[in-house]
Amino acid sequence: MKRVTIVVGTRPNFVKAASLYAALKAEPEFTIRLVHTGQHYDYNMADIFFRELRLPVPDVNLGVGSGTQTWQIAHTMLALEEELKHHGPSLLVTVGDVNSTLAACLVGSKLHLRMAHVEAGLRSYDRRMSEETNRIVADALSDLLFTTSSDADANLIAEGVPACRIFCVGNVMVDTLLTFQASARAMSAWEQYGLSEGKYGVVTLHRAEAVDDPNTLIGMLDALQEISRQLPLIFPVHPRTKLSIQTLAKGLDAGSGADLRLVEPMGYLSFIGLMAGSRVVLSDSGGIQAETTMLSIPCLTLRDNTEYTITLTHGTNQLVGTKREAILAAFDRVMSNQVSQQTPPLWDGKAAHRIVDILKQLD
Numbered sequence: 001m002k003r004v005t006i007v008v009g010t011r012p013n014f015v016k017a018a019s020l021y022a023a024l025k026a027e028p029e030f031t032i033r034l035v036h037t038g039q040h041y042d043y044n045m046a047d048i049f050f051r052e053l054r055l056p057v058p059d060v061n062l063g064v065g066s067g068t069q070t071w072q073i074a075h076t077m078l079a080l081e082e083e084l085k086h087h088g089p090s091l092l093v094t095v096g097d098v099n100s101t102l103a104a105c106l107v108g109s110k111l112h113l114r115m116a117h118v119e120a121g122l123r124s125y126d127r128r129m130s131e132e133t134n135r136i137v138a139d140a141l142s143d144l145l146f147t148t149s150s151d152a153d154a155n156l157i158a159e160g161v162p163a164c165r166i167f168c169v170g171n172v173m174v175d176t177l178l179t180f181q182a183s184a185r186a187m188s189a190w191e192q193y194g195l196s197e198g199k200y201g202v203v204t205l206h207r208a209e210a211v212d213d214p215n216t217l218i219g220m221l222d223a224l225q226e227i228s229r230q231l232p233l234i235f236p237v238h239p240r241t242k243l244s245i246q247t248l249a250k251g252l253d254a255g256s257g258a259d260l261r262l263v264e265p266m267g268y269l270s271f272i273g274l275m276a277g278s279r280v281v282l283s284d285s286g287g288i289q290a291e292t293t294m295l296s297i298p299c300l301t302l303r304d305n306t307e308y309t310i311t312l313t314h315g316t317n318q319l320v321g322t323k324r325e326a327i328l329a330a331f332d333r334v335m336s337n338q339v340s341q342q343t344p345p346l347w348d349g350k351a352a353h354r355i356v357d358i359l360k361q362l363d
């Protein structure tokens with residue numbers, strides 16, 4: 001019997017783990033322990049995802065919560081050390097690039113556990129992003145690196161990772177999207193805002209580098225307000241961003257005609273459904289670049305770099321930056337162009353099964 005522990009902590013982790021959990025669960029040779037670090041803990045940021053994605057209640061919730069980066073990582077490591085000492089798995093699986101991923105890889109390495117990192121090899125080459133250091137460390141310490149695309153393989157090879165540790169399997173987040181997109185679309189999430197399909201845009205912003213810097217945030221909000229005069233925008237606001245906007249004390253009601261609607265964070269199905277029915281998505285998220293590509297919805301990424309470069313060449317994504325004028329110009333281009341897109345190789349809903357097939361061959 002192979003004892004697999006999967007560590008999750010944040011919204012995107014839950015989405016990625018869902019398809020992997022389902023594929024492992026179908027194989028009797030695996031027992032699975034699902035460990036939630038508690039990095040995300042609000043109902044709308046955590047529990048709703050478990051329910052909608054058919055994940056079980058975690059075997060343990062370490063309840064770590066929020067703090068500075070160092071505080072969060074240190075507390076997660078201490079709690080995970082106890083967990084992994086008592087329930088030593090034969091394989092520790094981490095997903096993505098959040099602080100919980102980093103903490104799990106550091107502890108697993110100290111305890112000499114065999115480790116697999118899912119969504120390995122992505123690089124923005126921007127070390128000011130905390131996720132970038134999390135990815136680099138997770139990949140350096142993990143034994144099995146499951147990548148989403150060949151550009152990620154190339155990044156790892158360039159860092160000197162032996163090819164025998166790299167397995168290009170596709171994208172588990174895409175697996176989850178393909179499983180749930182029909183029920184998400186059927187919710188017609190736009191109707192509750194009095195909007196019609198294709199006649200609105202969706203916004204998300206949560207990256208510390210963008211929303212914690214008042215000048216950057218003001219530029220982006222100005223651009224969004226301007227855009228919302230042409231196209232209503234629905235903006236589910238992450239708690240970090242809500243705080244930054246409140247601190248700015250900037251009135252978001254920019255007067256005549258602006259229709260930028262700040263709403264609470266949404267569950268998975270409502271949010272995927274909302275994106276699927278939209279005209280354009282403007283976001284600083286990593287995962288949304290992949291999800292919009294699969295939904296054939298144009299994505300304007302409000303960042304200066306991306307780890308998901310495959311979505312620039314094979315998807316609907318454009319890297320726009322955070323400056324007001326650049327955002328407005330990109331929006332104008334999108335509104336006058338048709339979406340043309342290919343699907344990246346292996347983004348076919350079978351990534352989790354490929355991972356499980358490889359794990360079955362481990363001794």
Ligand code: UD1
Pocket residue numbers: 010011012039040041042045046066067072097098099100130131206208239240286
């Ligand atoms: C984290 C990840 C980021 C991922 C994002 C998804 C890191 C470094 N960042 O960013 O890569 O894209 O999750 O959402 O791991 N908060 C709440 N309730 C919650 C969770 C957070 O109010 O349930 C607030 C707290 O004030 C907290 C802040 O949001 O301090 C930031 O949360 P945190 O988990 O530290 O980082 P995220 O910005 O969510």
